[in-house]
Amino acid sequence: xxxxxxxxWKPGDISDLVTSFGRKYGTLQSLQQKVSISKCDSPxxxxxxxxxxxxxxxxxxxxxxxxxxxxxxETLSPKRVEMLEYLMSNDVTSIRHLSTSLxxxxxNVYDDLVALSKYGxxxxxxxxRSLKPAAAxxxxxxxxxx
Amino acid sequence: MKLTRQRTWVHRNEMVESLILEDxxxxxxxxxxxxxxxxxxxxxxxxxxxxxxxxxxxxxFDGSGVMVEQKPCNEKTLEEVxxxxxxxxxxLLSMDISQL
Numbered sequence: 028x029x030x031x032x033x034x035x036w037k038p039g040d041i042s043d044l045v046t047s048f049g050r051k052y053g054t055l056q057s058l059q060q061k062v063s064i065s066k067c068d069s070p071x072x073x074x075x076x077x078x079x080x081x082x083x084x085x086x087x088x089x090x091x092x093x094x095x096x097x098x099x100x101e102t103l104s105p106k107r108v109e110m111l112e113y114l115m116s117n118d119v120t121s122i123r124h125l126s127t128s129l130x131x132x133x134x135n136v137y138d139d140l141v142a143l144s145k146y147g148x149x150x151x152x153x154x155x156r157s158l159k160p161a162a163a164x165x166x167x168x169x170x171x172x173x
Numbered sequence: 174m175k176l177t178r179q180r181t182w183v184h185r186n187e188m189v190e191s192l193i194l195e196d197x198x199x200x201x202x203x204x205x206x207x208x209x210x211x212x213x214x215x216x217x218x219x220x221x222x223x224x225x226x227x228x229x230x231x232x233x234f235d236g237s238g239v240m241v242e243q244k245p246c247n248e249k250t251l252e253e254v255x256x257x258x259x260x261x262x263x264x265l266l267s268m269d270i271s272q273l
Binding site for chain 1: 206
């Protein structure tokens with residue numbers, strides 16, 4: 028059994044990502060210098076540099092998550108799948124906004140988001156004093172290899 | 174140019190994060206990092222194969238995220254890395270990975 032989750036980044040999302048790199052590292056040149064000096068000892072910085080540099084040059088960007096661990100089904104309850112589907116087609120500003128939209132208790136929604144984020148299925152980005160949830164996927168496929 | 178970031182779960186707390194840059198059908202850059210998360214904390218790199226500055230090599234970390242060794246090795250595809258990681262998992266930390 029294999030679950031393949033994919034997300035093709037839209038221009039608006041790419042622009043947000045590039046802005047977040049700017050906040051984190053300053054300029055692309057300063058990050059390049061850090062990566063060159065550290066000689067690959069930070070995989071995160073190296074990946075951020077490659078992504079930032081090539082997105083700035085117009086590269087297309089796709090995220091894929093592959094899960095073959097059957098324990099994922101303990102995480103994917105019907106309510107959580109419903110929440111994931113909602114996030115895949117709607118933009119929400121906060122967890123409170125999401126819980127109101129789904130007419131569900133705030134704490135249960137929060138717990139579900141944390142569980143889904145452990146498998147990288149949702150992103151929780153700080154936005155002001157709250158967290159902004161967003162689906163990390165635009166497509167989910169489940170396949171059974173014979 | 175196409176950038177693909179793929180996270181492949183190997184076990185509940187173990188994954189391989191891969192970043193591949195393709196241009197004109199050829200892979201220009203790759204990085205495959207085997208990472209482990211303990212007790213729900215942040216992901217810690219254990220082993221990373223990449224071709225930074227067109228020099229294929231493998232980096233080994235000490236289990237707390239500090240790089241302890243860097244050795245040249247043959248280019249590795251994601252499939253090859255996944256195969257190694259699934260077989261050896263955390264034992265990779267104590268092996269001569271450049272020979273694999």
